[in-house]
Amino acid sequence: MTTVTDHGPGQGSRAPGGPAPEGHGHPASPGPYGRARTRRAGALAALRLSLASLRTHKRRFTGTFAAVLLGVSFVAGTLVMGDTLRASFDTMFGNAAAGTDAVVRSDSVITTAGNAQGTRQPIDTGVLGRIREVPGVAAAEPSVEGMGQIIGADGKPVGGQGPPTLAGNWIDDPELNPYTLAQGRAPARSGEAVLNKGAARRGGLHIGDTTTLRTPDPVRVKIVGLASFGGQDGMGQVTFAGLTLGDAERYLMPGKDRAASIQVRASEGTGQQELVNALKPVLPKSAEAVTGQRVAEEDQEMISGQFLTLFTSLLLVFSGIALLVAVFSIHNTFAIVIAQRTRENALLRALGASRRQVLGATLTEAVVVGLVASAAGLAGGIGIAAGLQALFPAVGFPFPEGSLVVSALSMALPPAVGVLVCVSSALLPAVRASRTAPLAALRETSAERTRVPRVRTLAGALLAAAGAGTTVLGAAGDPRSVWLAGAGAVAVFAAFLVLGPAAASAAVRVLGRPVARLRGVTGALAQRNALRSPKRTAATATALMTGVAVVSLFTVFASSTKATMDAAVSRSFAGDVAVSAPAFGAGGSGLSPKLASRVEALPEVSTALGLGKGVARVEGGGKELTVADPARLRDVLQLTGVHGSFGSLGTDGLAVSADEADKHGWHTGSAVELAFTDGDRERFTVRAVFDRNELAGDYVIGRHAWQPHRTQDSDTLLAVVFADGVAPEDGKAAVSEAVRPYGGPSVQTREEYAESSAAGIDMMLTLVYALLALAVLIALLGIANTLTLALHERTRELGLLRAVGQTRAQLRAMVRWESLLTAAFGTLGGLLLGGFLGWALVRAADSAGTAAFELPPGRLALVALVGVAAGLVAGLRPARRAARLNVLRAVASE
Incomplete structure (x- = not known):
């Protein structure tokens, strides 16, 4: 009888009376040239086996191929679009200034x-x-x-x-x-x-x-x-x-x-x-x-350099998020494939293949998939850039009409990233495959452990505690540290990965109970299937969890930012309506300073005060000045903690916020030198110190003091207080009619002005959702691919279920509920992680300590609904395929 023994690294297997394993010095062992030929032959055999496996099981890597293709397309499209736009701007400015x-x-x-x-x-x-x-x-x-x-x-x-x-x-x-x-x-x-x-x-x-x-x-x-x-x-x-x-x-x-x-x-x-x-x-x-x-060159840098750097960096960040999600999907695919090929790899080891050869064979598959998918992704990225080239002129953006500009970096980087992502994702499963013992060839099946090691759970819990503590210390400490909070956030994310299997077991047990009660045996089977391999369930859900976490983080941060801006305007503005128009810094022309007197002449108005902007160099640094009639500023703004008098500023007085006063050691009576753009340097006296007001800024100067140094004069805001007894709708209508000849600027109530101040946040959030849709799509493909591979593994089991009376509808429902439970776990984990990291980001970025933290229940519920729905959609195709299995063939399969 022949026996097979695992001899460890670099040792082969031996039957009694056969040749000695390589390296044992047996007289019958081949010489160095023979061993080299044997290794080359083994490597070639492993390579041929890998390529044959890819040809035979192409569907196994469908999700991997799609994930790499989408990620590489996004990266390539971004780089090609940046190259083309940069060349367009360079040509445009070059021609204009020739x-x-x-x-x-x-x-x-x-x-x-x-x-x-x-x-x-x-x-x-x-x-x-x-x-x-x-x-x-x-x-x-x-x-x-x-x-x-x-x-x-x-x-x-x-x-x-x-x-x-x-x-x-x-x-x-x-x-x-x-x-x-x-x-x-x-x-x-x-x-x-x-x-x-x-x-x-x-x-x-x-x-x-x-x-x-x-x-x-x-x-x-x-x-x-x-x-x-x-x-x-x-x-x-x-x-x-x-x-x-x-x-x-x-x-x-x-x-x-x-x-x-x-x-x-x-x-x-x-x-x-x-x-x-x-x-x-x-x-x-x-x-x-x-x-x-x-x-x-300065104009190019201002328009094209800064804009393109921000634009392409933003797109590349989201490309990176999509590729990160792809890493988890690809890793899970290879992990399942390797687990299913345990006997195959063990036979290779038993026949003399070394660990290095098995490792190389597995990574070869990853390289081939990465190369083919990256090549397709590169072509897709160029197609995306070409589509944007045709789309942008429709919205008034100067995308050039000529050929696309593609640099060598744009051609080389995306495929390299695609291959690197694919190979790095497959590395751990490949190492695991190389460690397969030859004895495993004698086993009927390769079972995965259903219990999570306690050491892993304990390590994950300790990492989570350390990461959460570090994040809280960085976000809520004094002083706050964005870097410390960021390091803690990375540790928390790593802890989620380590705790994934344990969390998956607990979550699926809890989430599966109502499913089992609702669907009976079908729901109970779906729950047990999801619990069968907690590690696999956690790995499948991780991709979706990452996407949902990033979406939730941006949702929480945007909602908190909006709430902070709403609160800032509400506590700063004391008028009844605000007249506003985009100012110089926002690209517009601002408001005419003459508008204030025209509006104040209305019988419905008691006070109309314009707030303008100026600039000066204070203590060596450029600062924005708020230009207004200081004596009436408190009529339209809620100024608190005032020391001194705004009414006494005159033409040589200055009001500063308490933050700036503390920073420079100023108090009422201090002398401050202001240097203006016209070269004049004038000494001003601090005559008022106040708690910082978002609309008043840090420095307030009288309009007459600013007049000699102004260039093109304008106001950024006109604050209006109605006369006693005037109904808000009547006052607003009168002001709207008065400002119509001045280009029709916006006239808004205090609540409307606060809401419009944060209106850009919703626009930004919509863009973020659109960009993150790619990451969610990749996660959905990962769930679908994992389910497909798992069902292939359970072919005989499915056949037996059908043989004992399970209908096709029940089988489809079982698979869909299994997908739904996996997606629900990933979505729940993503919401928790994203909410916590969103809180940390809001607190860490709040150097002034005035930011409001807000969890938007409606938006987060929508994110949760989309995440769970993605799981349901991901399970549709695998469920249909499982229901179409031939019962007799499924029962007879191994």
């Missing part, structure tokens, strides 16, 4: 946290005559630029919710003008304007139409021409209105003979740097000359 060789501008610029580009003081155009006399200068023209929002034919502003809305003078020199006249003519008289084609199309405006340009004072203009920018209809969603030089100075500058910059063209044979060097001696100390190439 004729400008030098730019003269003020060297005084102040950047703030809300404006990374900074605010630059206008330059005196009196230097224009000296510039034109410099040798090497062929032409020089002033470029007046400011904010100007176009009102469309429907009476609504065009743009302004992010992209800049620009206005300026139309430069007659075509080489110095970044815009090119496409239709009509240039403005020749006051009141005429040229619009970029994209803005005119979005606003429903045509040549000959008259519309309003909000600068922010309303200006009636007649459209006489349409222009393009760098060969495109415009610079993305940016709008532009070109006016005469006189109109541009009147509406966009603080005074006559002021311009944002002076554009200079060199004569033939003069280089850009040479021109800059020639200009420097004739410029005042407050001005600088830079090459046109540098300005073009």
Whole structure:
């Protein structure tokens, strides 16, 4: 009788009287060349076996293939789209600035946290005559630029919710003008304007139409021409209105003979740097000359660099989440396949295959699946980018009309990521396969342990306690630490993975009881099947748990952010209605400062106060200033903890928040130097300290103190208090009618204004849900694939159930309920994990300690419903396949 023994690593198996195992020094053992040939033969045999297994069992890897394909497609599409957009912007700005060789501008610029580009003081155009006399200068023209929002034919502003809305003078020199006249003519008289084609199309405006340009004072203009920018209809969603030089100075500058910059063209044979060097001696100390190439690069970085970096980074983050979900699905597939091939791998070991060869054979399957799926994913990503190229122009985004731009990195990285994800996911199952003992070939079946080791449960519990403690310490400690909370969150996630099998057993027992009562024997069988292998159930649910956790995290964070913003406005604003429009920082033109007096003249209004914005350098850093009439500020804002008097600010007084005062050691009477963009430095006295108010900001300055340093003046908010006895609806209607000639800004009650301040959160959350749908889809495919493999493993069992009377409908229901229980466990775990991590993120990001934490029950219930429904959908196809099994063949199968 032949016996088979497991000799451990590097040792083979031996029958009595047969050749000695390799490496034992037996005289009959082959020499080194023979051993090498044996190893090569074994490796080739293992490779052929792997490829044959893939061809024979293609359906086993359907879910793995789909997961890799979807993840790689997302990554490839993002990279190709980024390459193409970047090339488009580079070409656009290059064409627009091709004729400008030098730019003269003020060297005084102040950047703030809300404006990374900074605010630059206008330059005196009196230097224009000296510039034109410099040798090497062929032409020089002033470029007046400011904010100007176009009102469309429907009476609504065009743009302004992010992209800049620009206005300026139309430069007659075509080489110095970044815009090119496409239709009509240039403005020749006051009141005429040229619009970029994209803005005119979005606003429903045509040549000959008259519309309003909000600068922010309303200006009636007649459209006489349409222009393009760098060969495109415009610079993305940016709008532009070109006016005469006189109109541009009147509406966009603080005074006559002021311009944002002076554009200079060199004569033939003069280089850009040479021109800059020639200009420097004739410029005042407050001005600088830079090459046109540098300005073009700054514009590219501002529009394309920052935007594209944020845009592509966001998409790549969600691609990473989808691939993380794919890792769990792929790992589970390989783990089940390896478990089902225990006897096959044991026979290989018994026939002389080494552990390394079995490991290599399994990883070869992963590499082949990864390569094929990644190649398909790369093609799919290019297809996605091509689809977006056709879609984006429909929404006004400047996607180029030419060929897609694909870099070497975009071609190489996605497939490499796909193969790496596939191989790394299969590594642990492959190692487990290589450790299969030859003796396992004698077993009838390969059973998995149904009980979870206590050591694993204990380790998971300790890891969970440590992770939760670290997260709470980082999120709620003083001071808060985002990094500490993040490290704790990673530990908590790892603990969920370790505790998965134990949690799966407990959850399925609890969740399965009502199913068993509702469906009887069918429900009880579904519960037992889910309990049969807690490790497998947990691994199957982990992919869905990860997706649901990320969705829940963003849902909780967005809801808490919205609640925080609502609370901030509610506790800051004391008026009856708020008149608002997108301000400079948000791309709009803001409100006219003249609007406050017009509204306050209404009999329904007792107080109307405009709040504007300014910038100054305080203690070396750029700060935003709130510009208002300080004496009346407390009539419209809820200011608390005030020390000193707002009414005494005058033209040299300053009110600061208590946070800033504590930071710098200021108190009432302290002297503070403010440096403005026009180069002036003035000493102000702190005359009031107050608890920080979100609408008042950290620094408040009087309007008369700000007036000498302003550029284009505007308000960001007009707070209105009704007269005694005026009904809210009557007051709101009167204010709405009064502001209509000023471009129709929004008029909202306190509650409406608080809600609209957080309106962008819902838009962001919708985008997040759309992007995370890919991760949920991959998780759904993982559940379906796992069920299919598990049913294949239980073919004989299913046949016996059918043989003893189970109907096809009952079999389908059993499989669907098993899928539902698995999905319910994953969804429940994801909700708990996402809710906890959402709380941690809200607290860790709340440096001021004012954030509100809110669990949105409606949205989370919807997430739970979608998660459970995904499990139900995932079980439909496996249930149908199981019900179609031939009973006799199923019973006879091994």
